[in-house]
Amino acid sequence: MSRSHSSEALDAAERLCQERGERLTPIRKRVLELVLGWDGPVKAYDLLDALNPESGTAKPPTVYRALDFLMGLGLVHKVEALNAFVGCTHSHDEGGAELYICNNCGSVRERHGAAVSHNAPEGFKIERSVIEHFGHCGNCNP
Amino acid sequence: MSRSHSSEALDAAERLCQERGERLTPIRKRVLELVLGWDGPVKAYDLLDALNPESGTAKPPTVYRALDFLMGLGLVHKVEALNAFVGCTHSHDEGGAELYICNNCGSVRERHGAAVSHNAPEGFKIERSVIEHFGHCGNCNP
DNA sequence: TCCGATACGTTATTTAGTAACACTGGCGAC
DNA sequence: GTCGCCAGTGTTACTAAATAACGTATCGGA
Numbered sequence: 001m002s003r004s005h006s007s008e009a010l011d012a013a014e015r016l017c018q019e020r021g022e023r024l025t026p027i028r029k030r031v032l033e034l035v036l037g038w039d040g041p042v043k044a045y046d047l048l049d050a051l052n053p054e055s056g057t058a059k060p061p062t063v064y065r066a067l068d069f070l071m072g073l074g075l076v077h078k079v080e081a082l083n084a085f086v087g088c089t090h091s092h093d094e095g096g097a098e099l100y101i102c103n104n105c106g107s108v109r110e111r112h113g114a115a116v117s118h119n120a121p122e123g124f125k126i127e128r129s130v131i132e133h134f135g136h137c138g139n140c141n142p
Numbered sequence: 143m144s145r146s147h148s149s150e151a152l153d154a155a156e157r158l159c160q161e162r163g164e165r166l167t168p169i170r171k172r173v174l175e176l177v178l179g180w181d182g183p184v185k186a187y188d189l190l191d192a193l194n195p196e197s198g199t200a201k202p203p204t205v206y207r208a209l210d211f212l213m214g215l216g217l218v219h220k221v222e223a224l225n226a227f228v229g230c231t232h233s234h235d236e237g238g239a240e241l242y243i244c245n246n247c248g249s250v251r252e253r254h255g256a257a258v259s260h261n262a263p264e265g266f267k268i269e270r271s272v273i274e275h276f277g278h279c280g281n282c283n284p
Numbered sequence: 285t286c287c288g289a290t291a292c293g294t295t296a297t298t299t300a301g302t303a304a305c306a307c308t309g310g311c312g313a314c
Numbered sequence: 315g316t317c318g319c320c321a322g323t324g325t326t327a328c329t330a331a332a333t334a335a336c337g338t339a340t341c342g343g344a
Binding site for chain 2: 080081098100102103109111119120121122123124125126127128129130131132133134135136137138139141
């Protein structure tokens with residue numbers, strides 16, 4: 001993931017926060033940078049380890065609070081099946097992302113909107129969907 | 143969930159094991175009973191607590207091994223977003239289940255086959271999909 | 285009878301996540 | 315200005331989730 005790509009996303013994050021009257025504090029920004037710059041999904045405790053050489057005192061709540069905030073803005077998604085997090089560089093139009101995760105190289109592709117199945121049980125009202133596909137991406141696929 | 147429903151599923155499990163040359167040992171059977179009889183998704187450590195008044199010595203690996211076994215047979219599914227498990231009373235034709243979980247009453251409905259999106263990235267080969275919908279079921283929905 | 289495989293027991297540790305409370309600094313009301 | 319609120323962060327401590335590693339038992343076949 002290129003640095004410019006990451007910084008574009010950071011700019012977008014700044015704008016989004018302004019729109020919503022939220023504050024992209026240094027910690028939140030740093031966590032977002034780390035997640036965006038990470039190669040594949042990143043674990044919360046790996047973020048913690050990455051944070052600590054810098055700030056020295058980060059503890060679990062620090063990183064989880066930042067991640068919660070970023071997820072609230074749709075800037076970061078949690079990969080539930082991995083207990084890990086990925087940065088979202090796409091449109092932040094809510095509605096939940098559909099993730100394609102390569103088991104080999106760890107790359108994550110994201111799709112939006114899309115493919116909500118039409119076979120929900122009678123009367124079921126969907127509020128949040130977790131859709132994660134694991135397999136092999138085009139590069140890792142013979 | 144009715145007891146007869148549960149025991150049907152147990153019978154099906156026995157048959158399935160015979161077909162595959164696997165052994166539905168007492169522990170595995172008991173865990174399956176518990177999962178099937180539970181009201182909604184069940185946590186591994188709740189199973190452990192349920193197991194212990196009976197056998198007295200169950201520890202985490204015991205229940206996780208049983209769950210792994212049962213998942214391998216498609217008799218139990220993991221709800222990744224909850225770190226919990228649900229029994230599967232349907233056809234065990236693999237291919238991954240699509241879960242509808244009510245946030246209010248905790249009921250879980252399951253759909254099979256279905257709804258694989260057609261917007262996978264170019265060349266991506268899906269091997270396993272996690273699809274979990276959260277919301278309100280027909281009963282809990284005004 | 286011995287061997288190997290499978291399941292289970294046991295100890296310990298790692299990884300994930302949260303509760304609860306204290307502190308600080310900015311900002312508006314008065 | 316200063317008082318009081320509040321969002322954000324620091325800190326301690328804990329609960330929950332999962333697995334590693336190794337020992338033991340049991341059973342069926344060579």
